[in-house]
Amino acid sequence: MSGQDRQKRQAAEAAAALVEPGMLIGLGSGSTAALVVEALAARQAAGLRIAGGVPTSEGTATLARRLGLPLAELDERPLDLAIDGADEVEEGSFALLKGRGGALLREKMVATAARRLLIVIDEGKLVPRLGRGVLPVELVDFGQRATLARLAALGLTPTLRQGKDGRPFRSDGGHLIADCATGPIADAAALDRALHAIPGVVETGLFLGLAPQLLVGTADGRVLTLDS
Numbered sequence: 001m002s003g004q005d006r007q008k009r010q011a012a013e014a015a016a017a018l019v020e021p022g023m024l025i026g027l028g029s030g031s032t033a034a035l036v037v038e039a040l041a042a043r044q045a046a047g048l049r050i051a052g053g054v055p056t057s058e059g060t061a062t063l064a065r066r067l068g069l070p071l072a073e074l075d076e077r078p079l080d081l082a083i084d085g086a087d088e089v090e091e092g093s094f095a096l097l098k099g100r101g102g103a104l105l106r107e108k109m110v111a112t113a114a115r116r117l118l119i120v121i122d123e124g125k126l127v128p129r130l131g132r133g134v135l136p137v138e139l140v141d142f143g144q145r146a147t148l149a150r151l152a153a154l155g156l157t158p159t160l161r162q163g164k165d166g167r168p169f170r171s172d173g174g175h176l177i178a179d180c181a182t183g184p185i186a187d188a189a190a191l192d193r194a195l196h197a198i199p200g201v202v203e204t205g206l207f208l209g210l211a212p213q214l215l216v217g218t219a220d221g222r223v224l225t226l227d228s
């Protein structure tokens, strides 16, 4: 197991330990969120009784079902807690960049429906400014070239994500993803507003103003809890 994987696992286990009986939990997507699901399933098997987990992707739903976690729909009830990973977390503001796993739309719906959001990362995900890597932007098929041109007109460099089969990647909602090189993002809220003003854009990987609590796995084996 790599050092990064160990950090993810330690932080994921710490997150699962915060779950209490009867809670309705948002289940994130990606490799760290999968470790949370595993740790939660182990606790459930040992007698924890959560009300249910709302999965943010088909992949997470399949894993949770296989491990015996009860699933629930996202409906009008608020979630007690959502637990997810992130690609980048801005130090200071706790703004998040997410979606490199392609689940950004459901992840944002679940994160915003939760009373409390827990983001589980290894320390390498903390950045002084978002934009170290690409920003995923989910698009509809219709007019995709026009939408990509409008992303480029904002100063971004968008690349349509390809799937393993060599065809365009599809989110669980059937949409396309443009991975946009941005450079360091000075004003994430302004960029998010500009992206949402483009009619072909479904959702962006900027998760702002959510005041998450961070659980950060570190190289020396500790898990730091950071509150916004």
Ligand SMILES: O=C(CO)[C@H](O)[C@H](O)COP(=O)(O)O
Pocket: 028, 029, 030, 031, 032, 033, 084, 085, 086, 087, 097, 098, 099, 100, 101, 102, 103, 104, 107
């Ligand atoms: O936003 C996500 C998926 O859409 C993931 O949370 C993000 O990509 C982090 O993934 P990992 O834990 O595998 O590094």
